[in-house]
Amino acid sequence: MRILIQKFGGTSLSTNDAREHVIEHITRERNDGFAIVVVVSAMGRKGDPYATDTLLQMIRDNGDSLPARERDMLLGCGEIISAAALCSLLHASGISSVVLTGGQAGMMTDEQYGHARIKEIRPEKVLAHLREGTVVIITGFQGSTAHGDTTTLGRGGSDTSATALGAALRAEMVDIYTDVNGILTADPRIVEEAKPLPVVSYAEICNMARQGAKVIHPRAVEIAQQARIPLRVRSTFSKETGTLVTDSAELKAELSVKDRHVTGIAHVSGITQISVKAIEGRNDVQLQVFQSMAKHRISVDFINVTPSGAIYTVFDQDAERAVKVLVEAGFAPSAINGCAKVSVIGGGMNGEPGVMARIVEALTEQGISIMQSADSNTTIWVLVREADMAEALRSLHAKFELHR
Numbered sequence: 001m002r003i004l005i006q007k008f009g010g011t012s013l014s015t016n017d018a019r020e021h022v023i024e025h026i027t028r029e030r031n032d033g034f035a036i037v038v039v040v041s042a043m044g045r046k047g048d049p050y051a052t053d054t055l056l057q058m059i060r061d062n063g064d065s066l067p068a069r070e071r072d073m074l075l076g077c078g079e080i081i082s083a084a085a086l087c088s089l090l091h092a093s094g095i096s097s098v099v100l101t102g103g104q105a106g107m108m109t110d111e112q113y114g115h116a117r118i119k120e121i122r123p124e125k126v127l128a129h130l131r132e133g134t135v136v137i138i139t140g141f142q143g144s145t146a147h148g149d150t151t152t153l154g155r156g157g158s159d160t161s162a163t164a165l166g167a168a169l170r171a172e173m174v175d176i177y178t179d180v181n182g183i184l185t186a187d188p189r190i191v192e193e194a195k196p197l198p199v200v201s202y203a204e205i206c207n208m209a210r211q212g213a214k215v216i217h218p219r220a221v222e223i224a225q226q227a228r229i230p231l232r233v234r235s236t237f238s239k240e241t242g243t244l245v246t247d248s249a250e251l252k253a254e255l256s257v258k259d260r261h262v263t264g265i266a267h268v269s270g271i272t273q274i275s276v277k278a279i280e281g282r283n284d285v286q287l288q289v290f291q292s293m294a295k296h297r298i299s300v301d302f303i304n305v306t307p308s309g310a311i312y313t314v315f316d317q318d319a320e321r322a323v324k325v326l327v328e329a330g331f332a333p334s335a336i337n338g339c340a341k342v343s344v345i346g347g348g349m350n351g352e353p354g355v356m357a358r359i360v361e362a363l364t365e366q367g368i369s370i371m372q373s374a375d376s377n378t379t380i381w382v383l384v385r386e387a388d389m390a391e392a393l394r395s396l397h398a399k400f401e402l403h404r
Helices: 016-031 054-058 068-075 077-092 124-131 155-171 202-210 218-227 248-253 285-295 314-330 356-363 386-399
Strands: 003-008 035-040 098-100 107-109 116-121 135-139 142-144 150-152 171-176 231-234 243-245 263-277 301-306 309-317 334-345 372-375 379-385
Touching: 003 016, 003 155, 016 035, 016 077, 016 171, 035 077, 035 124, 035 150, 035 155, 054 068, 054 077, 068 077, 068 116, 068 150, 077 098, 077 135, 077 171, 098 124, 107 155, 116 155, 124 135, 124 155, 142 155, 155 218, 202 263, 202 334, 263 285, 263 301, 263 314, 263 386, 285 309, 285 314, 301 372, 314 334, 334 386, 356 379, 356 386, 379 386
Parallel strands: 003 035, 003 171, 035 135, 098 135, 107 142, 171 231
Antiparallel strands: 107 116, 142 150, 231 243, 263 309, 263 334, 301 309, 334 379, 372 379
């Protein structure tokens, strides 16, 4: 069988019109000879009746004391409702379909309720239905323990469900349908010249996702990369093929895509920079600082360590608590809130001279100060004031000619 996984997010299922588009995509691919597995998220977003955030709010409104096991039972309801609605529409269209929960589809997890990890997938039941020509609709975001209890996989869990099932079923492709037509070179709400990318590598999209481009969860991409299964990020409301995610030279050649130094620009706002200087006579500043952050479960990022101290960032909402912890530990930290991390991402940057020079040039031309920087093989990060973030994104996008 040629198996295709189609994952539809909450906005793809939130209205009658959107669901009709979903039926069209399933019908088209089925007519092209694919055996179809559909993975669904809960309908809509916060405020919509069956959205995950709405269910979480219901818990908060009713004592906010639901145990983790029962919490996962409730949170799995949104996907079940989506799956049932889609199944009914498919049958009304004359297409045989069946609904399986994550557990029924063989998604076996550990017992870390709320952020369970997949231990194995037993796809025999899914394969049996596919052999009969049935479209299999599977509730994303959830699995089952060995004892039969429902678990959820955490944020981005439906993406993870889709790629994990793709790996287990040896699917030809995994299509992730959203409300945007693929992956863009930057956030189009800020950079008007942002353009869709026909193809990106697994590493590039992982970095873009981690740095603020919330199109697909990086955990899902990592699973697809390990299994060497191509992904496509597509729009539910278009027939365009969107963005292909692959490392395959053959597929890139087929699309006539040339390697480039920079693929896209991403950003994360709402960041505070914290600086801590070493205390004379003490050589444990870095140890004490990061142990204190870990003890109080404060996530740190953008870390620069020198013999004279440490500079790092936290989210704005954690900043006051982080400073208090440091003061209690005997340090005199300084904090600058209202910052943003801007990331320049590209698989072709490694070993290419002059990329950082062009970043500095672009920002200097706009009078934007770089407060901190770091780099990896595929990404260069700079910290700027949040007030300068939009102009930084536009200037970098133009400097690397990503609009072409």
